[in-house]
Amino acid sequence: xxxxxxxxxxxxxxxxxxxxxxxxxxxxxxxxxxxxxxxxxxxxxxxxxxxxxxxxxxxxxxxxxxxxxxxxxxxxxxxxxxxxxxxxxxxxxxxxxxxxxxxxxxxxxxxxxxxxxxxxxxxxxxxxxxxxxxxxxxxxxxxxxxxxxxxxxxxxxxxxxxxxxxxxxxxxxxxxxxxxxxxxxxxxxxxxxxxxxxxxxxxxxxxxxxxxxxxxxxxxxxxxxxxxxxxxxxxxxxxxxxxxxxxxxxxxxxxxxxxxxxxxxxxxxxxxxxxxxxxxxxxxxxxxxxxxxxxxxxxxxxxxxxxxxxxxxxxxxxxxxxxxxxxxxxxxxxxxxxxxxxxxxxxxxxxxxxxxxxxxxxxxxxxxxxxxxxxxxxxxxxxxxxxxxxxxxxxxxxxxxxxxxxxxxxxxxxxxxxxxxxxxxxxxxxxxxxxxxxxxxx
Numbered sequence: 001x002x003x004x005x006x007x008x009x010x011x012x013x014x015x016x017x018x019x020x021x022x023x024x025x026x027x028x029x030x031x032x033x034x035x036x037x038x039x040x041x042x043x044x045x046x047x048x049x050x051x052x053x054x055x056x057x058x059x060x061x062x063x064x065x066x067x068x069x070x071x072x073x074x075x076x077x078x079x080x081x082x083x084x085x086x087x088x089x090x091x092x093x094x095x096x097x098x099x100x101x102x103x104x105x106x107x108x109x110x111x112x113x114x115x116x117x118x119x120x121x122x123x124x125x126x127x128x129x130x131x132x133x134x135x136x137x138x139x140x141x142x143x144x145x146x147x148x149x150x151x152x153x154x155x156x157x158x159x160x161x162x163x164x165x166x167x168x169x170x171x172x173x174x175x176x177x178x179x180x181x182x183x184x185x186x187x188x189x190x191x192x193x194x195x196x197x198x199x200x201x202x203x204x205x206x207x208x209x210x211x212x213x214x215x216x217x218x219x220x221x222x223x224x225x226x227x228x229x230x231x232x233x234x235x236x237x238x239x240x241x242x243x244x245x246x247x248x249x250x251x252x253x254x255x256x257x258x259x260x261x262x263x264x265x266x267x268x269x270x271x272x273x274x275x276x277x278x279x280x281x282x283x284x285x286x287x288x289x290x291x292x293x294x295x296x297x298x299x300x301x302x303x304x305x306x307x308x309x310x311x312x313x314x315x316x317x318x319x320x321x322x323x324x325x326x327x328x329x330x331x332x333x334x335x336x337x338x339x340x341x342x343x344x345x346x347x348x349x350x351x352x353x354x355x356x357x358x359x360x361x362x363x364x365x366x367x368x369x370x371x372x373x374x375x376x377x378x379x380x381x382x383x384x385x386x387x388x389x390x391x392x393x394x395x396x397x398x399x400x401x402x403x404x405x406x407x408x409x410x411x412x413x414x415x416x417x418x419x420x421x422x423x424x425x426x427x428x429x430x431x432x433x434x435x436x437x438x439x440x441x442x
Contacts, residue, residue, distance in 0.1 A: 065098035106350035239282035240275030319391035
């Protein structure tokens with residue numbers, strides 16, 4: 001018997017396509033970790049590995065690691081799914097995710113795609129045999145740190161509320177200076193005009209159109225929207241009072257605000273600051289709001305019930321302007337197919353919201369895919385879906401009732417254009433503005 005050894009063929013050194021992911025959670029961090037600095041760091045870091053090639057740097061600024069809805073994080077995952085990346089490099093586990101479930105689910109998905117994640121600080125590869133165990137332990141520690149920080153922040157806010165101090169106070173007509181709300185005269189005149197116009201009989205959409213036509217700039221957005229007018233008319237701060245703890249965050253992981261309907265304590269402070277609107281006018285406006293709502297309900301019961309019977313009523317939202325989508329028909333013909341259109345786009349036009357109408361047949365098809373069902377009705381949707389956000393052209397984001405998120409891309413039969421990075425950034429900025437304004441009104 002003769003045994004001859006056949007040596008293995010020398011393996012060619014494969015070029016590894018590397019993505020770098022960075023996240024900074026505050027403006028202070030951003031000052032020390034600018035995109036330029038990150039670019040320079042990772043380019044130098046990757047040069048040390050001859051067989052590495054930088055694909056892109058994905059950087060989220062000012063977004064918590066406890067949530068999965070981070071634009072650049074999602075863009076990186078999409079590139080991974082499309083086979084563009086072999087290795088993801090990130091500074092540490094806490095930069096990648098502060099939520100144990102998000103971390104493990106993401107790592108497992110990438111592992112199934114044969115994509116490794118390298119955590120520099122921990123000197124750990126996710127694809128290693130003991131990688132998942134160590135990641136679980138470290139991620140649980142990071143999540144506990146995030147929970148503790150959240151509880152500390154809540155405690156500080158509530159102590160301020162107990163002392164009658166607002167947490168934020170910069171809004172149209174006021175600035176928070178040394179803990180006091182100070183009137184801004186030129187903006188106060190805009191507020192007065194809004195209240196007077198409403199009492200004169202104008203609706204919130206008509207007031208928004210008037211302000212836009214007169215080129216009067218809003219405080220925190222590019223143009224006036226009806227929901228902003230409605231918020232101003234209902235805000236007790238304009239009458240010189242404060243209602244504190246209007247909203248709260250029940251889960252530090254999702255960061256979602258919930259209206260406080262008595263679940264936790266609220267604080268009402270009368271005559272806390274100089275009013276812009278007299279109390280009698282404020283009361284008259286809110287009585288008129290109630291009267292119009294009651295009149296509308298009486299005359300529109302049948303129409304309203306029909307509207308609420310539509311599959312996606314109340315849960316389909318625009319990612320560009322934040323307003324809800326309405327059901328319409330694609331043309332004036334009775335045979336036109338139903339589509340869903342952003343209310344801002346429908347009322348004001350493309351110059352105010354460059355959103356895209358979504359055919360109802362596409363929504364039904366994609367929703368069935370997300371829920372993995374062949375049967376779809378209003379009850380099933382409400383049981384399983386909290387919100388569907390049209391984040392941009394041909395992109396949908398489903399938030400399910402279990403707080404999980406799924407991203408869906410669809411294709412129009414007659415169009416091939418995809419949502420551009422500029423549109424994504426615009427949507428992100430709009431979302432940050434809406435969140436900032438919501439916090440200021442708390």
